[in-house]
Amino acid sequence: MSRSGRDPGERLRTAKKRSTSSARWLTRQINDPYVKKAKVDGYRSRAAYKLVELGEKFGLFKGVARAVDLGIAPGGWSQVLRIKCPKAKIVGIDLLPTDPIEGVTIFQMDFMADEAPAALQSALDGPPDLILSDMAANTVGHKQTDHLRTMGLVETAADFAIQTLAPGGTFVAKVLAGGTDTALLGLLKRHFASVKHAKPPASRKDSSEWYVIAQGFKG
Numbered sequence: 001m002s003r004s005g006r007d008p009g010e011r012l013r014t015a016k017k018r019s020t021s022s023a024r025w026l027t028r029q030i031n032d033p034y035v036k037k038a039k040v041d042g043y044r045s046r047a048a049y050k051l052v053e054l055g056e057k058f059g060l061f062k063g064v065a066r067a068v069d070l071g072i073a074p075g076g077w078s079q080v081l082r083i084k085c086p087k088a089k090i091v092g093i094d095l096l097p098t099d100p101i102e103g104v105t106i107f108q109m110d111f112m113a114d115e116a117p118a119a120l121q122s123a124l125d126g127p128p129d130l131i132l133s134d135m136a137a138n139t140v141g142h143k144q145t146d147h148l149r150t151m152g153l154v155e156t157a158a159d160f161a162i163q164t165l166a167p168g169g170t171f172v173a174k175v176l177a178g179g180t181d182t183a184l185l186g187l188l189k190r191h192f193a194s195v196k197h198a199k200p201p202a203s204r205k206d207s208s209e210w211y212v213i214a215q216g217f218k219g
Contacts, residue, residue: 034202038076044099046202047134048076050211053200055084058213060170064088066128068120068164070111070157071135073098081132091123111135111153117160127166133157133173136209150176154212155184161217162191169217180212188214 034046043049055061061084069078072092078101081090092098093107093116100106105123109116135157137149154173161171171192180188180197188195193216203209 043076043079044074045076048080049202050134050200051077051080051132053202054172054198054211054213055080057198057200058170058196058215060130060172060213061085064129066090066124066126066166067130068092068124068128068132069104070131070133070160072104072106075099075101075104075106077132077134078104081130085130088129089124089126091120093120112156117164120160121164127164127169129166129169131157131161131165131169131171133171136174136176150174151181151184154180158184158188158214161214162187165217165219167217167219171212171214171217173212175210175212176208185212188212191218192216193218 032046034049038044038046038048041048051060061081064081064085065087066089067081067085069081069090069092071094072078073094073096075092075098078090078092081088082101082103089105090103091105091107092101093109093111095108095110097108098106107116107119107123109119133154135150135153137153154175157173158171161169165171171188175197180195185195192214195212195214197210197212199210
């Protein structure tokens, strides 16, 4: 036995398993048409096409003068916004560093911090028409815990949207399989004319992610 109390062979098996998993991920990336398309189109991630597809299906970009990108890193969604809404004021926030995007104000800070909402609002100089949230909590491997942590972020994002959106505005957020929980769904339906769930084609089939699209903010 090793000093850690583990059989050295166990470490080797774990490393081998991790290598196999990494190899599968690499193979998937190489063969993924969205990854290839992102490189050609100049997007920072394949996730950009999720927003493109949602935008086309739900008309998200029409009349947007101000937009917020919650969980902006690495920046693919804000790149889409710059193209689809070239005159819009855009602000993003993420704990992770994000390379600059022309025309986008980026805060590297925790959206859950008390000062975050005020920082985003001051950068916009007016109520946003569109709030996007691609945030998800870091997974711990326990399905129920991961779901609860991610839904906590969604609930905070929804509260921010209800407090700041311009009348008629739109809120889009990533949720996990099963969609929005009953309490949050009820809250959104009280404040928005339309609330729907969608899984864009760019979301991998084996992914548990869905998106909630709340449109027509009632104020």
